[in-house]
Amino acid sequence: METANSRNCGAELSDILGSQKENFLGKGRLCADQAKAYNDILDCRTAKMGSHTLTCDTCGKSRVSYNSCRNRHCPKCQYVRQLLWVEKLQCRLLPVRYFHVVFTIPKFLKPLFYLNQRECYGMLFAASALAVKKAASNPAFLGVDSGCLSVLHTWGQALNYHPHIHMLVPAGGPDPDNMEWIAANKKFFVPVKALSGIFRGVFMENLFHALRSNQLRIPEKQKGMYATPELVKKEAYSKSWHVYIKKTFKGTNQVVSYLGRYTHRVAISNSRIHSVENGTVKFSWKDYRDRKTKIMELPCGEFTRRFMQHVLPSGFYKIRYYGIMSSANSKTKMEDCFRLLKAARLISFYEGLSTYEILEEILGQDPFRCPGCETGKMMYGLAEGKGTDP
Structure with a gap:
């Protein structure tokens, strides 16, 4: 009997996409961004991506390595980028507890979201961040200037297609006079139902503005529902807008540990793929209804269709900062917050290090140590007498 722990380690996402190349690329079923991601994942670390030669500066041994695609949807190309981002973030986080909040949308909005991804994802970011800001600044709840990191x-x-925002919110904030840091109690600083109502109201206001100004394309099967604002409002206010408050993070170390596993995820990693055989894929998934990890089996075509739904528009930022945590406030409000908390900002451990040194720290060994003589460094350009760091 197969369990969620058993796995064919040779199976990768690129194998599945390769088997469906004609069905998806050959038949024009993908938009330009999806087609680029599809090709990049297929070509990653193959001859099609080109190569570079490393030569030992001691014994002269050479090694040819294929280039990575660096596409953010590729499961092979996120690890180092993720670690560098997390290290940088650690230096800007406030030393306080954090709430983990998840904002979701009703099912009826999903077709509109998929057809208008850039616009709707932007509205989801903005509405969830503004909802937290309004709730935090309300004197009846906490009465502070807040902020968040949203993913x-x-x-x-x-x-399956399920757009949602994961948000980290500091458990407190500076008072209106910027004279005191007011900490929230152990629970969230606003009732979940109240936050859900604020989020729904803000999002629908933005949605109606986008509809009135013809910024959105309407799904063919939903044109009747979007014919008048009243019909849309009736549908929206008859549904639950789920907002979840998850376990509180006690400090920056716990936050960073969480973010390291979470922020740079792609829709599925190679480690979750168990096998690709006879036109079907077996992969592990967590069923949150009974909190058990199970094995799902899908035809390769359906698996590929589901995966390609999650390719984001080109240039779209999936990680954003708001309020006191925004980049615009890094030198002003955040400095005031550190002052109120009587804490000093950290300096990145990687600051000032070369690429060689950063990779050595991340990987725990010298990745450019010559496998031949075991004393020299594998470097670019030595064959032409131009030894340089990569």
Whole structure:
């Protein structure tokens, strides 16, 4: 009997996409951004991506390595980028507890979101951040200036289309006079139902503005519902807008540990793929209803269709900062927050290090140590007498 722990380690996402190349690329089923991601994942670390030669500065041994695609949807190309981002973030986080909040949308909005991804994802970011800001600044709840770090995910464990925002919110904030840091109690600083109502109201206001100004394309099967604002409002206010408050993070170390596993995820990693055989894929997924990890089996075509739904528009930022945590406030409000908390900002451990040194620290060994003589460094350009760091 196969369990969620058993796995064929040779199976990768690129194998599945390769088997469906004609069905998806050959038949024009993908938009330009999806087609680029598809090709990049297929070509990553193959001859099609080109190569570079490393030569030992001691014994002269050479090694040819294929280039990575660096596409953010490729499961092979996120690890180092993720670690560098997390290290940088650690230096800007406030030393306080954090709430983990998840904002979701009703099912009826999903077709509109998929057809207008750039616009709708932007509205989801803005509405969720403004909802937290309004709730935090309300004197009846906490009465502080707040902020958040927001991450967009578009998938569920079974690769179904499920746009939602994961948000980290400091458990407190500076008072209106910027004279005191007011900490929230152990629970969230606003009732979940109240936050959900604020979020729904802000999002619908933005949605109506976009509809009135013809910024959105309407799904063919939903044109009747979007014919008048009243019909849309009736549908929206008859549904639950789920907002979840998850376990509180006690400090920056716990936050950073969480973010390291979470922010740079792609829809599915190679480690979750168990096998690709006879036109079907078996992969592990977590069923949150009974909190068990299970094995799902899908035809390769359906698996590929589900995965490609989660390719984001080109240039779209899936990680954003708001309020006191925004980049615009890095030198002003955040400095005031550190002052109120009587804490000093950290300096990145990687600051000032070369690429060689950063990779050595991340990997725990010298990645450019010559496998031949075991004393020299493998470097670019030595064959032409131009030894340089990569």
